[in-house]
Amino acid sequence: MRECCFNQEQTINALPDTFMGKIKSGDIHVSPDGLFLYATNRGTSTSITMFFNEANGSLAFVNCQFKQGLTPQNLSIDPSGNFLSIANQDSGEIVAFKRDKKTGKLTYTDSRITVGNPLGLKWID
Numbered sequence: 001m002r003e004c005c006f007n008q009e010q011t012i013n014a015l016p017d018t019f020m021g022k023i024k025s026g027d028i029h030v031s032p033d034g035l036f037l038y039a040t041n042r043g044t045s046t047s048i049t050m051f052f053n054e055a056n057g058s059l060a061f062v063n064c065q066f067k068q069g070l071t072p073q074n075l076s077i078d079p080s081g082n083f084l085s086i087a088n089q090d091s092g093e094i095v096a097f098k099r100d101k102k103t104g105k106l107t108y109t110d111s112r113i114t115v116g117n118p119l120g121l122k123w124i125d
Contacts, residue, residue: 036104040072087118
């Protein structure tokens with residue numbers, strides 16, 4: 001049987017040091033160009049964090065965006081890398097963001113779809 005092993009290379013906060021609530025990790029995805037990593041944060045944070053993937057493979061905190069729904073379960077980046085959507089389980093909705101390919105930052109598009117407790121998303125190309 002083949003063994004798989006992982007090595008911890010870095011520890012990095014997904015939320016600003018000033019955040020004083022309950023933190024739970026969620027879903028993580030890398031942008032199609034490999035430059036950015038996005039992570040959903042559950043608990044009282046209900047946010048998404050963006051990291052830049054440095055040339056040496058380490059992550060650098062970019063930004064944390066709060067409050068576009070409750071209990072973000074899954075996120076999905078469209079194949080072009082222009083949009084990112086989040087399934088918010090407890091607020092029963094899917095929200096969409098425009099993604100800046102140069103900075104990795106997200107802009108809320110004012111677009112949301114109400115559905116019952118979404119858990120996952122998949123783009124159809």
